[in-house]
Amino acid sequence: MTDKMPDTNIKTEILIHDLKVPISVINAGARSLLERQDTYGPLTEKQIKVLKRIVRNTLATQRLVNDVLELGRSREGVHICSQFTVASLVVGVLVEVFDLADPGVADDIRKAQTYAQLQDVIEKAGVCLNFAQQTWEASVCLDAAKVRQILRNLVTNAFKHRAARVDIRGLIQENRLTLWVKDDGRGIPRSDQQRIFETYFTTGGSIEDAIQSHGLGLAGVMVLLRDMGGELVLDSDSGQGAEFKVVIPLL
Numbered sequence: 001m002t003d004k005m006p007d008t009n010i011k012t013e014i015l016i017h018d019l020k021v022p023i024s025v026i027n028a029g030a031r032s033l034l035e036r037q038d039t040y041g042p043l044t045e046k047q048i049k050v051l052k053r054i055v056r057n058t059l060a061t062q063r064l065v066n067d068v069l070e071l072g073r074s075r076e077g078v079h080i081c082s083q084f085t086v087a088s089l090v091v092g093v094l095v096e097v098f099d100l101a102d103p104g105v106a107d108d109i110r111k112a113q114t115y116a117q118l119q120d121v122i123e124k125a126g127v128c129l130n131f132a133q134q135t136w137e138a139s140v141c142l143d144a145a146k147v148r149q150i151l152r153n154l155v156t157n158a159f160k161h162r163a164a165r166v167d168i169r170g171l172i173q174e175n176r177l178t179l180w181v182k183d184d185g186r187g188i189p190r191s192d193q194q195r196i197f198e199t200y201f202t203t204g205g206s207i208e209d210a211i212q213s214h215g216l217g218l219a220g221v222m223v224l225l226r227d228m229g230g231e232l233v234l235d236s237d238s239g240q241g242a243e244f245k246v247v248i249p250l251l
C-alpha cells in the first residue's frame with residue numbers, strides 16, 4: 001500500500017457516481033415511452049401511471065446519489081455558493097417531497113403563483129407554512145445543494161413521523177437563516193436525542209424499521225451544517241412531536 005492509493009471513501013463515491021448513468025438511461029427510456037407515443041406506440045392509462053411512477057422514482061434516486069456526492073464534496077471543503085431566494089428553496093423541497101408522497105399535490109405546488117396560493121394547496125395536505133414576506137422573498141448566498149439537502153431530510157423525516165401535521169417556519173435575522181421543521185408524531189425520547197445524529201442509529205425497534213431506515217439522513221445533515229458553520233437544535237420528547245431548528249449563517 002502506498003499513500004497514493006485512493007481511500008475507501010473515494011472508491012465508494014466513484015461507484016455511487018457511476019450509478020448516475022444507468023439511472024439516467026432508465027429515466028430517459030421511461031420518458032421516451034411516455035412522451036413519444038407516436039414512435040413507440042400508444043399507452044393505456046395504467047401503463048402511463050406505472051411509467052410516471054418509474055420517472056418519479058428515478059428522479060428521487062438521482063437526488064439520493066447527488067446527496068451522497070454532496071457529502072463527499074463537503075468533506076473536501078468544496079462550497080459552491082449561489083444566490084437564490086428562500087421561496088425557491090422551500091418550494092423546491094416541497095415539490096421533491098410531494099413528488100413521491102402525492103404527485104397531484106406536487107403538480108399543484110408547481111402551479112401556485114403566490115405564497116397564499118401555495119399555502120392553500122399544502123394546507124390541504126397537512127403542511128403549514130409560516131414565513132414573513134421579507135424572509136420568503138429574500139435572496140441568500142449559500143451552497144444551495146447543501147441547504148436543500150438539509151431541509152429535504154428534515155421535512156422527509158417530519159412527513160414520515162407526523163400524526164397529521166407538519167409545520168415549516170423560516171426567518172432571516174441578524175444575517176442568519178433559521179428554519180424550523182416540526183411534526184406532531186411520536187417524538188424522540190430524551191435518551192435517543194444524541195444518538196439519532198450518529199450514523200446507522202435508528203429509533204424503531206422492529207426489523208422492518210431497521211430495513212426501512214438507515215440512520216444516515218441526520219448524520220449527513222450534521223456534516224453539512226458543520227461545514228457551513230451552522231447549528232441544529234432539537235426540541236422533542238416521547239409522544240410530544242419533534243421540532244428541528246437549523247441556523248445557517250449567511251455569507
Ligand SMILES: Nc1ncnc2c1ncn2[C@@H]1O[C@H](COP(=O)(O)OP(=O)(O)O)[C@@H](O)[C@H]1O
Nearest residue numbers: 157161187196202203213214215216217218242
Ligand atoms: N421527526 C422525527 N420524529 C421521530 N423520530 C425521528 C424524526 N426524525 C428522525 N427520527 C428518528 O431518528 C432516526 C434517524 O433519522 P435519519 O438519520 O433521518 O434516518 P434515515 O436516514 O433512515 O432517514 C430514525 O430512525 C428516526 O426514527
Ligand SMILES: [Mg+2]
Nearest residue numbers: 153157217218
Ligand atoms: Mg431520514
